[in-house]
Amino acid sequence: MTMKPRHKRTAMIVGGLAAIGIAAYFVLNAFQSNLVFFFTPSQVEAGEAPQNRTFRIGGLVKEGSVKRDNLTVSFIVTDTAKEVPVTYTGILPDLFKEGKGVVAQGQIKEDGKFTASEVLAKHDENYMPPEAQHAMDQAEIEKAGKTLK
Amino acid sequence: MIPELGHFALILALPVAAALGILSLAGGQTGRADWMALARPGAQALWWLTAFSFGCLTYAFYTNDFSVMYVAQHSNSKLPDLYRVSAVWGGHEGSLLLWLLMLTGWMMAVSIFSRQLPDVMVSRVLGVLGLIAVGFLLFMLITSNPFVRLSDIPADGRDLNPLLQDPGLVFHPPMLYMGYVGLAIPFAFSIAALLNGRLDAAWARWTRPWATAAWVCLTIGIALGSWWAYYELGWGGWWFWDPVENASFLPWLVGTALIHSLAVTEKRGLFRSWTIMLSLIAFSLSLLGTFLVRSGVLTSVHAFATDPKRGVFILLFLAVVVGGSLILFAMRSGKVRAGGSFSLVSRETFLLVNNVLLTTAAAAVLLGTLYPLIIDSLNLGKLSVGPPYFNAVFAPIMTPVLFFMVIGSYARWKNDTVAELTKRLRPVAIVSVLLGCTLPLLAGAWSALVAMGLTLSIWIVLASFVQMYRQFKDTANWKSTPISYWGMHVAHIGIAVCVIGITMVKGYETEKDVRMTIGDTVDVGGYTFRLTGIQQVPGPNYNADRGTVDLIKGDRVLRTLHPEKRTYFSSTMPMTEAAIDTSLTRDVYVSLGEKLEGDGKPAWAMRVYHKPFISWIWLGCFLMAIGGGMAALDKRYRKKVAAKLSLKDIKGVAA
Numbered sequence: 158m159t160m161k162p163r164h165k166r167t168a169m170i171v172g173g174l175a176a177i178g179i180a181a182y183f184v185l186n187a188f189q190s191n192l193v194f195f196f197t198p199s200q201v202e203a204g205e206a207p208q209n210r211t212f213r214i215g216g217l218v219k220e221g222s223v224k225r226d227n228l229t230v231s232f233i234v235t236d237t238a239k240e241v242p243v244t245y246t247g248i249l250p251d252l253f254k255e256g257k258g259v260v261a262q263g264q265i266k267e268d269g270k271f272t273a274s275e276v277l278a279k280h281d282e283n284y285m286p287p288e289a290q291h292a293m294d295q296a297e298i299e300k301a302g303k304t305l306k
Numbered sequence: 307m308i309p310e311l312g313h314f315a316l317i318l319a320l321p322v323a324a325a326l327g328i329l330s331l332a333g334g335q336t337g338r339a340d341w342m343a344l345a346r347p348g349a350q351a352l353w354w355l356t357a358f359s360f361g362c363l364t365y366a367f368y369t370n371d372f373s374v375m376y377v378a379q380h381s382n383s384k385l386p387d388l389y390r391v392s393a394v395w396g397g398h399e400g401s402l403l404l405w406l407l408m409l410t411g412w413m414m415a416v417s418i419f420s421r422q423l424p425d426v427m428v429s430r431v432l433g434v435l436g437l438i439a440v441g442f443l444l445f446m447l448i449t450s451n452p453f454v455r456l457s458d459i460p461a462d463g464r465d466l467n468p469l470l471q472d473p474g475l476v477f478h479p480p481m482l483y484m485g486y487v488g489l490a491i492p493f494a495f496s497i498a499a500l501l502n503g504r505l506d507a508a509w510a511r512w513t514r515p516w517a518t519a520a521w522v523c524l525t526i527g528i529a530l531g532s533w534w535a536y537y538e539l540g541w542g543g544w545w546f547w548d549p550v551e552n553a554s555f556l557p558w559l560v561g562t563a564l565i566h567s568l569a570v571t572e573k574r575g576l577f578r579s580w581t582i583m584l585s586l587i588a589f590s591l592s593l594l595g596t597f598l599v600r601s602g603v604l605t606s607v608h609a610f611a612t613d614p615k616r617g618v619f620i621l622l623f624l625a626v627v628v629g630g631s632l633i634l635f636a637m638r639s640g641k642v643r644a645g646g647s648f649s650l651v652s653r654e655t656f657l658l659v660n661n662v663l664l665t666t667a668a669a670a671v672l673l674g675t676l677y678p679l680i681i682d683s684l685n686l687g688k689l690s691v692g693p694p695y696f697n698a699v700f701a702p703i704m705t706p707v708l709f710f711m712v713i714g715s716y717a718r719w720k721n722d723t724v725a726e727l728t729k730r731l732r733p734v735a736i737v738s739v740l741l742g743c744t745l746p747l748l749a750g751a752w753s754a755l756v757a758m759g760l761t762l763s764i765w766i767v768l769a770s771f772v773q774m775y776r777q778f779k780d781t782a783n784w785k786s787t788p789i790s791y792w793g794m795h796v797a798h799i800g801i802a803v804c805v806i807g808i809t810m811v812k813g814y815e816t817e818k819d820v821r822m823t824i825g826d827t828v829d830v831g832g833y834t835f836r837l838t839g840i841q842q843v844p845g846p847n848y849n850a851d852r853g854t855v856d857l858i859k860g861d862r863v864l865r866t867l868h869p870e871k872r873t874y875f876s877s878t879m880p881m882t883e884a885a886i887d888t889s890l891t892r893d894v895y896v897s898l899g900e901k902l903e904g905d906g907k908p909a910w911a912m913r914v915y916h917k918p919f920i921s922w923i924w925l926g927c928f929l930m931a932i933g934g935g936m937a938a939l940d941k942r943y944r945k946k947v948a949a950k951l952s953l954k955d956i957k958g959v960a961a
Contacts, residue, residue, distance in 0.1 A: 180666040187698035195688035248899035
């Protein structure tokens with residue numbers, strides 16, 4: 158059967174809309190559950206970060222805070238104003254260093270510690286993760302605001 | 307002196323490109339043959355100038371001329387020769403120059419291999435490419451000149467990022483860029499067709515080999531990048547859905563749709579506007595990709611604010627290219643549109659369905675890539691879209707693509723019936739479902755995802771072999787079968803091989819992070835790894851801690867692996883160099899983590915992987931590239947040239 162052009166166009170439009178609809182469904186579904194928000198240590202301290210949902214924190218690894226117990230590492234992420242204790246089990250990226258920028262992804266558990274499932278430190282010694290930089294800038298602004306008051 | 311010559315050549319290239327762009331297009335519009343005749347020599351002159359400029363920059367790198375800022379930032383006197391040359395494209399400015407070199411290289415190729423094309427077409431195509439070159443030349447000369455000198459000459463360079471000191475960097479970026487830029491050719495052909503107001507089967511036949519060639523380069527480029535990330539980053543991953551990767555994957559997805567849509571346009575004269583649209587989108591995405599990766603937007607959208615000149619230029623350039631071509635499309639696409647009929651069950655329909663699915667997948671990936679950037683630039687907060695999103699979206703959209711791929715290649719053009727198709731495909735379907743569902747049992751744990759991945763892969767492979775066998779058996783047919791037919795099957799089998807690799811790795815990989823002291827063993831994937839020692843080993847521009855790990859199966863030591871942890875002199879930055887034992891059915895992968903404080907004995911964190919069938923991922927890409935190459939080389943694309951050659955041959959014999 159050869160289709161009339163009009164029917165063909167209708168079929169194409171219907172098919173296209175169906176595809177877009179299905180895709181939109183997948184996308185929105187996946188979006189909702191997979192957006193990972195970023196919070197600064199100050200925001201975490203203020204209780205703005207969600208419980209039992211994965212999010213990211215960033216800042217500097219506090220000097221002298223890294224402690225290793227076999228493969229489990231604990232350290233403190235600071236934005237120079239507030240601090241968040243973090244634990245991570247596994248191998249840290251090459252550029253993880255005290256005093257350097259870091260971004261960690263994970264959840265806050267009952268003990269109030271941030272349990273990281275992933276620690277990100279990009280591959281450039283001069284590189285400061287943008288989120289970590291952002292955290293410190295925010296803390297800086299906060300401080301400036303307080304002294305003005 | 308040499309860098310100034312390079313800079314001068316770039317400056318000189320600007321008026322050449324502008325003249326080429328304006329005169330060839332104007333020549334095409336007005337029909338002035340003398341202007342059109344300038345297109346070929348103009349394009350070739352542009353290549354020579356760019357190549358000369360590129361040569362000057364390479365020379366500056368080779369001779370460690372740290373008075374050039376770009377060299378001082380990306381090289382070092384201790385850098386091995388090979389990496390000193392590849393460091394040319396290790397940063398923003400040099401990448402742009404490489405981009406331009408590739409663009410003019412493609413233009414050179416078009417000017418040489420276009421004898422079968424009408425002059426109007428050639429001059430319009432080269433004119434459009436010339437204008438693109440103008441954009442890039444302006445961008446480089448105004449904001450990103452690689453030849454800027456330093457008044458304060460440093461004693462040594464800052465060095466190339468150790469990650470980039472790898473043979474991977476020598477081949478990956480040029481290949482990828484060749485693919486990116488190659489998509490400018492179908493783009494230019496489309497613009498030329500819109501200007502011509504005529505788009506016929508001949509147009510599609512001229513465009514196809516270029517689109518396919520660009521797609522082949524892109525495929526190889528992406529595969530090399532993935533392979534490089536796998537062995538160099540030390541995390542054992544091969545695809546991270548990182549914005550940089552997505553930037554290269556987006557044009558690939560649309561390019562894949564394009565080469566198939568072009569097939570319909572050539573064979574059946576259909577989907578003309580759609581084909582044009584895809585070629586416009588594909589090139590726009592590759593421009594977007596180039597800028598996303600190279601402008602610093604990905605590190606922070608606020609990089610735009612720190613260097614507003616670059617950001618504004620990029621946005622303007624994108625707006626002109628994308629906006630201009632879309633306006634032209636809106637104005638002229640009515641002229642090229644043509645009716646033709648095909649039934650709901652026909653090869654056209656299945657190709658169209660897969661085209662729509664591929665574009666949808668690209669749109670979903672684009673959304674996930676750009677969304678965080680948009681939210682951030684609107685100051686609505688910081689967020690990231692991780693691999694789970696992309697996996698959740700991409701896999702369901704691509705699954706039907708694999709299914710329809712086979713049906714599309716079995717269905718007849720114009721008109722077919724479900725009953726006929728079912729009859730032809732039933733045996734293949736039965737065998738692939740049976741094999742796909744039982745094979746996971748042999749591998750160990752049965753899982754629905756693995757069964758589905760294997761079923762679809764076997765479905766594709768089997769269908770291709772059955773079709774090739776039929777074609778081959780029919781000897782009369784076999785001799786006249788164009789090479790592109792075999793190319794198609796090789797590429798489709800490549801997809802299947804790649805999917806098998808992905809399925810097996812996702813389904814059965816094992817990974818262990820362990821603490822090891824010398825003499826310790828760990829079992830992964832049926833193998834035993836024993837750490838027998840760690841030595842200090844000096845390299846050319848680094849020091850390394852080098853582990854010695856025995857790979858044991860049963861009682862037999864199969865191989866000794868040497869993972870390294872390197873510290874580069876110039877940056878004191880550590881680098882993990884994984885040790886990998888590759889075979890066709892599995893990779894085992896060891897990387898050395900940090901040194902751990904132990905109770906007296908030195909201990910190390912180690913990461914050990916067993917990755918079944920991972921090399922099939924890249925093997926599949928390689929097959930796709932070969933298949934694409936076969937298709938692009940089909941002799942029907944250069945019929946006139948062939949005729950001329952055979953004349954020459956006859957003369958040669960006579961002499």
